[in-house]
Amino acid sequence: MTKLFSKPILTFICILLSIGQGIAQTNDTTALDTKKLKYFLNEEKTHWLAVHMYTQLWMRMNDNNPGSTIAEELEDSTYDVSVRRFRLGFQAQISDRLWVYSQFGINNLNYQSPRGTSLDLLDAYAEFSVSRSLVIGAGKTAWTGLSRYSAPNTSKLLTNDLLLLALPTDDKADDLIRKLSVFAKGKLGRLDYRFVASKPFLPSNSSDFEEETTENIAEFNDKMKSGIYSTYLKWEFWDSESNQIPFSNGTYLGKKRIFSVGVGAEYQNDALSSRKNSTEVFHDMVLWSADAFLDLPIDTTNETALTAYLGYFNYDFGPNYIRNTATNNTTLSLDNSLASFNGPGNAFPSIGTGSSVYLQAGYLFPKMGRIKDYGRLQPYAAVQYSNFERLEDPMIYYDLGINWFLKAHLSKFSLSLQNRPIYNATAQGLEVDSRKWSAVLQYIIRIE
């Protein structure tokens, strides 16, 4: 931990915080509620086009997994600056019933990225509104079922970053959560539903695809032809949330009173395969989850709020499936003689066959500053507890952090301390060997 607060990171934190203060003081006149980049297409103001853009900048100090290397030199810890996400999108209500959404973006633009990083087409889809209770759409889209944060609103989260556990096929059958899909969504009274049928992207185009099957360990294969079907049903006890875009907010910052309980599932026939006595056997992907979300304003004048989320995830990918996921990985190569089970950089086993519980909670404090607005603070904590078939010890991951909202979600800092387990193979199986820290300071700017 002492390493984390070495000189460079402290200096940068100071610089960033002072920039933040500057922004907080100068932008007071900007009204938050009006969407500035909204252009009305007709006089009745029923048809419109809106532009949004956001950037997430990361400064990070990461204790790397054992054996991580950069240019074949061991790298115990990495300090870096990166662009976690950049998005540029537009949405338009082009007729009374027709709504379209397009978005370009890029993730994980860090020091290891190739020069000339291209911008990708993330979303391009259209929706036709039959009624409030039924909207159908198709295209490349993040509409997906399973759980609340399987389609997370990445610029409006409570925690520093999204929940990998809720993205079981990310970059396997998806392209940054997006798939080529048709979907139906709507609200029936207090019930909010979504049904999605997708043509998955080929897993063989994934960076970590392995063609050879392993004895009794399931892996995604490229021979399947079937679609992925998913659904998420949510009962909204208090205020209703918007279902215009697929992404669910992490917190409404005291503006809404939300309590919702949801269930969801995802299924793909023969998605994975393993070897059993040297013949290939196929496994269906059967995932389900149940979750509850609470966003409760406490003090209405000061707009303080308590935010909490609890999710249970039961995943069956086939025998012993496990996936080490690294977010915006700090190193990509490994010295195999020193390596742990986790792999390089900041990877840890976040998804696998087994059951998991995830909890996050945060408390939003009142505005700071008497005359000037110095923004608002929101400390939070999140923990994932997983019992994966492949691992001997339970996987516990936690994240402690604080958000500093200068302009709600449009301009915010978040400082996050993440702790992950390192697994090593022993005679008993894969056991926790040690734990590593990662500290991330993020600044998000969003315009809309």
Added chain:
Amino acid sequence: MVCRVTIYNTDRMRYWRTIVILLYLLVNGPCLYQLKAQSKTANKRLLFYLDEDKKQWLKVTSYAQIWARQSQNNPGSTVNDKPALNTTDLSIRRFRLGVSTQPWEKTIFFFQIGVNNLNYLSPKGTSVDVLDAYVEHKFSDYIAIGGGKSAWNGLSRYTSPSSSKVMANDINFIALPTLNDSDDLIRKLGMYAKGKIGKVDYRLVFTKPLAIENSKTFNPDPTEGIARFTNKKPNLQYSTYVKYEFLDPESNATPFLSGSYLGKKRVFNLGIGYTLQPKALWSLRNGEEQFHDLKLFASDIHLDLPLKFNPDMVITAYLGYFNYDFGPGYIRQIGANNPVNGLESSADFYSAKGNSFPVLGTGESLWGEIGYLFPPMGNQDDKGRLQPYVSAQYSDFEVIPSRIFQYDFGINWYLNGHYSKLTINAQNRPIYRNSTNVITKDGRKWMFVMQYQFRID
């Protein structure tokens, strides 16, 4: 005997009556009527004036085409080495985002990014490409000169198709002879002159073809008796298209020509064009290298007419004749937005993978389409308009002994003109196989596409 003559006369009278009625409808009947005022106010265009005189402006356009498809694949097609007889998939056929601006009078800058064929086989993180970036200066109506990366092409009407305003489901590949060989999704680096002199609309284009070795179909070695594009003699390519506009003039602001104006224009054109590129291809003759010039000629006729007795009814028809000389034995198979990624290696299969069929080659071709646009549906509510159509290609290529006949039929449902339309299309293509030194027919296959398109501009 007398009786026979009488019958003959009656038949002939009926025949002439039909001809006269048809002639009357074709020549006198079609006429532009004032369009009915639309019940709903149309959306504002994304056109922003940069000054008060409205001489400086900026326009934004975007469109996307989403395909849901069922394809019967060619024999031997595979997905990751596993046989794939049929494919059902969902894909994005095209996505475009463009900006055109007139930053000062008489100068136009056009910029467009986009992606084609984003399907389940695409790599993750499909990048958007810069398709167009060109600038144009207008001297007068007679002449404007431009340069850059653009889709300004000669040869035929649909060599620069407005892909979001076509009538048949997709573009016709016979009109795109160098697609992705020496161009990048129809675009080339070049300069052009265009203009209108009275009823004559012309475009003259010369381009530096993109290097052939960057094309997917590139093969570095020449073959005996079969011409192939080569990178050995990178000459310029020259192309021209001239059309005579008998009725309303069409816009030549962008290179792209519409498939149908949906009754808003009365169009009847005759056009001719060519594309030439010296020593673009090569082959071997008795083991010696031979270079072949690319010599392509086309002439076409286009009709887009609202009927006189009801201008809400529109007939749209096109017929093009294409005479292509790529050198001996040149043939090219194209599969649009191909649903598979492999083909079993067997000497029997001549047809390429997925939905490919021989589209281009040395020889003669005809391509035509005809469609009929019905009046708007619905009394109170606007329920859109229907337009059934058929299109077909008939080709006599040097290397394939039998004639190639490929056809499409389908129906467009315009919910809001070309801004929101749903198309259902059935395409039937021929399959070929190799049998003892000759290419023979081996049945036919279908592909069914439901396309939804939205466009904002």
